[in-house]
Amino acid sequence: MKLCRVVGTVWGARQSDGLNGRxxxxxxxxxxxxxTGGTRFLADCDDAHLAAVSMLAVDPLGADTxxxxxxxxxxxxxxxxxGPEVTTKACVIAIVDEALxxxxxxxx
Amino acid sequence: MxxxxxxxxxxxxxxxxxxxxxxxxxxxPLAWYDPDHQADHLVCVDPLGAEVxxxxxxxxxxxxxxxxxxxxxxxxxxxxxxxxGVEVYQDACREPAFCxxxxxxxxxxxxx
Amino acid sequence: MIRGRVLGEVWATRKAPRxxxxxxxxxxxxxxLPQGEQPTGRVIVxxxxxxxxxxxxxxxxxxSGARNAEVPGSRDVLVDASVVQIIDxxxxxxxxxxxx
Numbered sequence: 317m318k319l320c321r322v323v324g325t326v327w328g329a330r331q332s333d334g335l336n337g338r339x340x341x342x343x344x345x346x347x348x349x350x351x352t353g354g355t356r357f358l359a360d361c362d363d364a365h366l367a368a369v370s371m372l373a374v375d376p377l378g379a380d381t382x383x384x385x386x387x388x389x390x391x392x393x394x395x396x397x398x399g400p401e402v403t404t405k406a407c408v409i410a411i412v413d414e415a416l417x418x419x420x421x422x423x424x
Numbered sequence: 425m426x427x428x429x430x431x432x433x434x435x436x437x438x439x440x441x442x443x444x445x446x447x448x449x450x451x452x453p454l455a456w457y458d459p460d461h462q463a464d465h466l467v468c469v470d471p472l473g474a475e476v477x478x479x480x481x482x483x484x485x486x487x488x489x490x491x492x493x494x495x496x497x498x499x500x501x502x503x504x505x506x507x508x509g510v511e512v513y514q515d516a517c518r519e520p521a522f523c524x525x526x527x528x529x530x531x532x533x534x535x536x
Numbered sequence: 537m538i539r540g541r542v543l544g545e546v547w548a549t550r551k552a553p554r555x556x557x558x559x560x561x562x563x564x565x566x567x568x569l570p571q572g573e574q575p576t577g578r579v580i581v582x583x584x585x586x587x588x589x590x591x592x593x594x595x596x597x598x599x600s601g602a603r604n605a606e607v608p609g610s611r612d613v614l615v616d617a618s619v620v621q622i623i624d625x626x627x628x629x630x631x632x633x634x635x636x
Contacts, residue, residue, distance in 0.1 A: 323568055324626050326539065326595060330586050332605040332622035340595060342539065342568050363570060370567035372537035372595055391600040400592035404537050404601040405622040425581040455579030472550055481546060481560065481581050484566050487600060489613045491552055504614060505551030510562065511589045512544035
């Protein structure tokens with residue numbers, strides 16, 4: 317599972333039957349490299365925390381652009397969250413309110 | 425699936441019995457996607473009879489195991505097609521990052 | 537799934553029987569960064585069941601998602617990447633960035 321921020325939505329009328337009008341969002345994973353203990357991630361966090369890549373996920377929850385989400389990758393997740401016939405392996409499985417890197421001795 | 429060029433062959437005297445009778449080819453990817461390992465080659469089983477120097481389409485994972493008939497083979501990459509031609513739309517690849525490195529162009533690439 | 541741009545087509549006469557009659561596209565992966573759509577440098581071969589054309593922006597699915605595009609639920613399909621949607625538009629919030 318990856319913590320990501322929704323950066324946009326994608327739509328298109330010509331699609332495979334398995335997608336069947338589902339909402340597709342573009343997400344950028346959080347890169348935790350620069351995070352220190354106590355760093356708090358909220359919706360609309362600094363762009364600098366995001367990895368310089370993006371991926372697409374089917375979104376059954378209706379996440380808005382800017383929100384933090386949890387993206388599950390894999391066919392097991394897909395089967396449970398949106399159904400076995402859907403043509404994706406990545407799905408939004410939670411809309412995250414807040415993520416906190418626990419402070420530890422030394423880097424807190 | 426990825427595009428690659430056959431650059432050689434592997435032989436093994438002792439191998440899993442499920443590999444017996446299958447040719448193992450060494451393939452250099454022309455355009456690599458999503459590597460879990462950063463090696464610059466793949467060893468692929470070859471159910472089609474590709475030859476060194478030919479460009480091929482390689483499929484990975486479960487479909488690669490199926491290329492030998494069923495899913496019970498210790499295989500993660502298989503030759504799925506031997507390329508006759510690659511046509512690249514000139515206007516779609518103006519940006520350099522869309523292009524193949526000059527030493528990795530498909531042999532039969534044509535621009536249109 | 538990834539977003540990509542159709543770069544071209546791949547032709548093959550000698551291919552696995554299960555691939556017979558299928559169109560293969562060369563797709564360059566792109567991603568959406570604040571400075572706009574950027575190519576990542578990865579180029580893949582994807583099966584095309586939607587008849588995508590020159591320069592189209594597409595959504596490509598991998599693995600079991602790609603197989604579902606051909607035969608839902610099937611394990612017996614020789615495909616590990618498929619075009620599953622042709623992108624008409626994208627947005628960030630309510631402002632469309634690209635629309636055609």
